[in-house]
Structure formats: C-alpha cells, structure tokens
Amino acid sequence: WWACTWGSPCHTRGGAVGVSAPCIQRGHPWRARLEPVSGVGGQRGVPGVGPGRPPTLALCPQWPYCRKHCSYCSFNKYVVPAVDEAAVRACLVREARTLLRLGQVRSVTSVFFGGGTPSLASPQTIAAVLEAAAEAAHLPAGAEVTLEANPSSASPARLAGFRAAGVNRLSVGVQSLDDAELRLLGREHTADEARAAVEAARGLFPGRTSIDLLFGLPGQSREAWARCLEAALGLCDDHLALYQLTLERGTALEARVRQGALPAPPQDLLADMYHTARAVLAAAGFRQYEVSNFARKGALSTHNLSYWRAEQYIGVGPGAHGRFVPWGEGSCQREARVQTPDPDTWMKEVQSHGHGTRRRAALSxxxxxxxxxxxxxxxxxxxxxxxxxxxxxxxxxxxxxxxxxxxxxxxxxxxxxxxxxxxxxxxxxxxxxxxxxxxxxxxxxxxxxxxxGTGGRDTGAAGGRGTEAAGGQSTEARGGRGPE
Missing domain, CATH: 1.10.10 (Arc Repressor Mutant, subunit A)
Structure with a gap:
C-alpha cells in the first residue's frame, strides 16, 4: 500500500509480498499521494522534533541520469545524449542552499547521493554539493557521506576522485554475480566488472563499502541464489542490502513476465530465498538491522537509519523527496515535499525560484x-x-x-x-x-x-495516505536497483 512502489535511484529491488513471503519492501515508499491534508486532533507544535527548532537533518541529493534503462527499473531516471553537468551542478547547489536555509538547518547529519546513477556525476559536482551543505548549515567532518555507484562507472581513479570530494561510504549496485542474470536485468556490467569495482571500493573505503543484491528474478532457482550468496560473502565488506525484485508495471521485465515469456517466481520460493539469506548472513556474523539490510562490525548506515527512525531529511534534485519543517516560511509543521521530476523543468524552476518543489503537504x-x-x-x-x-x-x-x-x-x-x-x-x-x-x-x-474525538478519517485498512518516507530516492534504504 505505501512501499509497494518503492524504487531506488537506479532500479527496483525490494517489493511488498504476501503473507507467506518475506517483507522485502523498500525503505522509503516514495510514491505516496500528496493530496492536501488537514490536521487531526489539534495538536500544537511539531510532533517528532520537540518544542525547539530541529538543529539537524539528513540531505539526499539526486543525480537523475543513467546510461541505459535496466529492464526492471521504474525510477525517476533519464537517458539522454548529453548532460550539461555545469548547469545541473549549479542547480543542485542552489536548491540545497535554498532548502537548508528554508529549514533553518544548523547541521547536516548525513548525505546520501542517489539517482539515477550518481557515479556518473563528476567528483567536482559531488564536492560542490557538499561544500554548499557545509556553507548553508554545517557538515561535521565525521558525517556519513554515501554515494551510490554502478560497477560500470566505478573505476579506481573515479572512486578516488569521489573520496577526495568528501565521500566516505560507497554503495555498489552489484545486483547479481551471474552474467546471465545481469543480462536479464539489463545491467551494463559483467560479474567480473562487479567484483573489480567492489574490490577497488573496499581498498578506498575499507569497512564502508556496501553491495546490493537482487533475488527472486524470473527463472532464478534456489540453488542459483545460494551460489550468489556464497560468492557475495567472499566479496563483500561489512554491509549488504538484499532486495526481492519487484516487477513494476511499465518495465520491460514485467511485460515479459505478464506476456508469459518469463515465469513469475512462486511466493514460497521467494520466502525460502529470503530465509536462506537471513540464515547464511547470520552465520557469517551479520546483524539484520532492517528488513533488507545486514551489517557486521557496527557498519550500519546512519543515513538510512534516519529514514527508518522518521527523522527529518531534505531531498535535492529532480524527483527527490523530503520530510522537514520549513521554519523559514514561518511554519512549524512538518511537510512532505517532492521536487519536480523532469530535470529540464526542475532546472528552470530552480533558476527562477531557488528550488523546484513541485508538491508539498503538511503532515497531520x-x-x-x-x-x-x-x-x-x-x-x-x-x-x-x-x-x-x-x-x-x-x-x-x-x-x-x-x-x-x-x-x-x-x-x-x-x-x-x-x-x-x-x-x-x-x-x-x-x-x-x-x-x-x-x-x-x-x-x-x-x-x-x-x-x-475527531472521528478519525477514512483511511482504509492500509493506513491513510501512506508514507513516502524516505527522501530522495536512495537505493539502499528503499530497495531498488542499483547502487545500494
């Protein structure tokens, strides 16, 4: 109902499943409806932030461009012949400054670059956004700064550039370590390229490299998934995100399954795959700290935890989502915000108004x-x-x-x-x-x-308008293709 359409900047991973299958839905349901809402109960102040103004929140910049459409991806991504990166960078910087000042943010707790494929952006763009955050608010030296990367755009030199720009954690969209499965998913990289990218990332970001894996692919067997898990354990660092593939309407992979060209995975098999993964990772010392996320040696993602703990965050860039109080407008009510999805339209709005917020709704x-x-x-x-x-x-x-x-x-x-x-x-x-x-x-x-004493509201069994709760479109917290 709320997370069923989750997708990450790059592609779809986890999906809601039935009673008998694992709940591998995305961490942030970013397609929630944003119709105007009215307050309930007449409470004053800002629930969730206390009587004073919130000093900190997370920042979620989005890079909306990809080099190709993966067969399962339904995210807000764009494949274009050329990108005017200087123009996009200037708008990301301006929107970040505008929204951070609007929220009167004192300090940014973490930053997560999602997409799209943010590893296609230059280190210069990443550095410029981080500098804007540091200037408009404050970005502590030890704040977690994650960038989602695809193996096809994660050369050692490029990753070193991101580290120099201020990135200190990497989320690599491996998705599979089987070449046939990668072709089915429409991925650019091979299994060998994924291994090389993860090894390079671990050398530059030791203990802070996460990898994403998908399971429940059409035709994938229990044995194939077990082999993938074994290979991943031999490759990974201290964080893994495992997502059940969601066949999203409008994607090429979903169309092939609907037309009968590929088999739909049985629910019992999906549940078995999930429980197998939990057991294997637990034996390897991983803690399942969230439905789809596993960490050992304390390598939890603090940024993603901010989503799951319902803390405030600001989304920057085309299609980004946020949850924060716009104190600068004289408001003291938490809002759900969505930025304009289309990059060209978004840039025009940012150039005209300082930000490209397309929809906003006060949360009761x-x-x-x-x-x-x-x-x-x-x-x-x-x-x-x-x-x-x-x-x-x-x-x-x-x-x-x-x-x-x-x-x-x-x-x-x-x-x-x-x-x-x-x-x-x-x-x-x-x-x-x-x-x-x-x-x-x-x-x-x-x-x-x-x-x-209000009589409530007709929200149905699924719980109201829902929660798009997880800003930007970060993959790791939501479960979508790609990067993490």
Missing part, C-alpha cells in the same frame, strides 16, 4: 505516527518508547498497542513484542511485516480517533 500528527510505525517496525530496534514519545507525548505507545486488539493478538502469536524498550517485530514477524502492518495501522487510527 496521525500521519506522522503512521509513518513512524510503518518505518520503525522495519528495523530490529522497532519503535522505541522514547521516539514514540517525541511524536506522541500525550498518547503513550502502550495505550495504543498494549490493549486488546490486533497488536495484542500478534504478540500472542509470536510476531510482535511490546515492552519497556518499545514495540518491535520478532525475527519471525520481521519476515512478514507486510501482513502485520494493516491491522496495526487500523488499531492506531481507531485509538487516535477515540482519543482526539
């Missing part, structure tokens, strides 16, 4: 709690008592989910835990999160309606 307190719940439950830490209290100081977590209802039934069935730490899925529940969320969201809405 209930909608913010819905996002917090849906995103927070994707992680192994879940929704903590402290975080819930920041968004809902007058309606405790236990008052919503510690009473008879869906949540209590899920606890009794072993899918969910509610204790002094907060609300979280058990390992078994995390694997079927899609099937748990609708009931939990309905329980939240009913409780909110009773407490607020």
């Amino acid at each position: 307190p209930l909608e913010q709690l819905e996002e917090l719940l849906a995103l927070g439950l994707r992680t192994d830490e879940g929704v903590t008592q402290q975080r819930w209290g920041r968004f809902s100081p007058q309606l405790p977590l236990r008052a919503v989910f510690g009473v008879p209802g869906e949540a209590m039934a899920l606890q009794q069935q072993g899918w969910l835990l509610l204790d002094g730490r907060g609300l979280r899925c058990t390992p078994e529940g995390l694997a079927v999160l899609d099937s748990l969320l609708p009931g939990l969201l309905c329980q939240l809405q009913r409780c909110w309606a009773r407490t607020a």
Whole structure:
C-alpha cells in the first residue's frame, strides 16, 4: 500500500509480498499521494522534533541520469545524449542552499547521493554539493557521506576522485554475480566488472563499502541464489542490502513476465530465498538491522537509519523527496515535499525560484505516527518508547498497542513484542511485516480517533495516505536497483 512502489535511484529491488513471503519492501515508499491534508486532533507544535527548532537533518541529493534503462527499473531516471553537468551542478547547489536555509538547518547529519546513477556525476559536482551543505548549515567532518555507484562507472581513479570530494561510504549496485542474470536485468556490467569495482571500493573505503543484491528474478532457482550468496560473502565488506525484485508495471521485465515469456517466481520460493539469506548472513556474523539490510562490525548506515527512525531529511534534485519543517516560511509543521521530476523543468524552476518543489503537504500528527510505525517496525530496534514519545507525548505507545486488539493478538502469536524498550517485530514477524502492518495501522487510527474525538478519517485498512518516507530516492534504504 505505501512501499509497494518503492524504487531506488537506479532500479527496483525490494517489493511488498504476501503473507507467506518475506517483507522485502523498500525503505522509503516514495510514491505516496500528496493530496492536501488537514490536521487531526489539534495538536500544537511539531510532533517528532520537540518544542525547539530541529538543529539537524539528513540531505539526499539526486543525480537523475543513467546510461541505459535496466529492464526492471521504474525510477525517476533519464537517458539522454548529453548532460550539461555545469548547469545541473549549479542547480543542485542552489536548491540545497535554498532548502537548508528554508529549514533553518544548523547541521547536516548525513548525505546520501542517489539517482539515477550518481557515479556518473563528476567528483567536482559531488564536492560542490557538499561544500554548499557545509556553507548553508554545517557538515561535521565525521558525517556519513554515501554515494551510490554502478560497477560500470566505478573505476579506481573515479572512486578516488569521489573520496577526495568528501565521500566516505560507497554503495555498489552489484545486483547479481551471474552474467546471465545481469543480462536479464539489463545491467551494463559483467560479474567480473562487479567484483573489480567492489574490490577497488573496499581498498578506498575499507569497512564502508556496501553491495546490493537482487533475488527472486524470473527463472532464478534456489540453488542459483545460494551460489550468489556464497560468492557475495567472499566479496563483500561489512554491509549488504538484499532486495526481492519487484516487477513494476511499465518495465520491460514485467511485460515479459505478464506476456508469459518469463515465469513469475512462486511466493514460497521467494520466502525460502529470503530465509536462506537471513540464515547464511547470520552465520557469517551479520546483524539484520532492517528488513533488507545486514551489517557486521557496527557498519550500519546512519543515513538510512534516519529514514527508518522518521527523522527529518531534505531531498535535492529532480524527483527527490523530503520530510522537514520549513521554519523559514514561518511554519512549524512538518511537510512532505517532492521536487519536480523532469530535470529540464526542475532546472528552470530552480533558476527562477531557488528550488523546484513541485508538491508539498503538511503532515497531520496521525500521519506522522503512521509513518513512524510503518518505518520503525522495519528495523530490529522497532519503535522505541522514547521516539514514540517525541511524536506522541500525550498518547503513550502502550495505550495504543498494549490493549486488546490486533497488536495484542500478534504478540500472542509470536510476531510482535511490546515492552519497556518499545514495540518491535520478532525475527519471525520481521519476515512478514507486510501482513502485520494493516491491522496495526487500523488499531492506531481507531485509538487516535477515540482519543482526539475527531472521528478519525477514512483511511482504509492500509493506513491513510501512506508514507513516502524516505527522501530522495536512495537505493539502499528503499530497495531498488542499483547502487545500494
């Protein structure tokens, strides 16, 4: 309902699945509807940021260009004969400055360059955006700065240029280590090129190189996936993102499956692949800290955690998404924002107005709690008592989910835990999160309606307008092709 259309800057990876299959949906559902909304409950202030103005948030610049269309990609990407990079760079810099000042941001906690294929941008462009962030707000020396890279545009010299520009973490869109699967996906690179790119990245970004893998490809067998996992473990650093392929309408791969030219993967097989991956990675010392993300030696992505913890972020560039309070306009209400998708139109708007925000909608307190719940439950830490209290100081977590209802039934069935730490899925529940969320969201809405005395709103079983919650279109947190 909200994450089902997730895609990353480069291509689609994870997708929502049925009750019997793993919940490998994307970390940020970026296609949520942005119709105007009204506040619920009459709360004052800014839920989720406290009474004072937020001093920090994350930045999500987007590079919308690719060299080719991959067969499974439905993201906001453009394949053009030539790119006026100087013009795009100037607009990225101007929009970053404008929105950071609009949010009166004091410090940028992390930066994630998504796309498109951001490794096609020059190190000069990456450096210029980082300098703009440092000037308009503050970018601490140790802040995580991730760039998504495709193996076909990740030569050692190019990666060294990105490191010199300020990048300190790389997300490599490997997707598969089988040449036949890569051809099916329409990828530019071969398996050998992917290995070379990851090895070069690990040399330049030791301990901070992540790789993406896709599973559930049409015709992919359990044995082929096991071989891919084994090869990935011999290649990877300390972070992996595994995404179940989503066959998005309008893509070449989806059309071939719909027409019967390729087989649709059985749901039971998808579930087996997911559970196999979890077991293999756990044995190798990886912690599953989110539905699709695994890390060891503490190599969690702090930027992606900011999405799942429902923190604020600003999206910059064509099609980017954001969640922040525009204090500079005199507002104290958190907004969902989407930048104009088409690069040429976006540049004209930035040149005229300083930014290319196409749509914006104030988020009601209930909608913010819905996002917090849906995103927070994707992680192994879940929704903590402290975080819930920041968004809902007058309606405790236990008052919503510690009473008879869906949540209590899920606890009794072993899918969910509610204790002094907060609300979280058990390992078994995390694997079927899609099937748990609708009931939990309905329980939240009913409780909110009773407490607020507003009668609620007709949101349906899927929980309201949904959550596009994860800015920009970063791949790693969302699950799409490409880079991470």
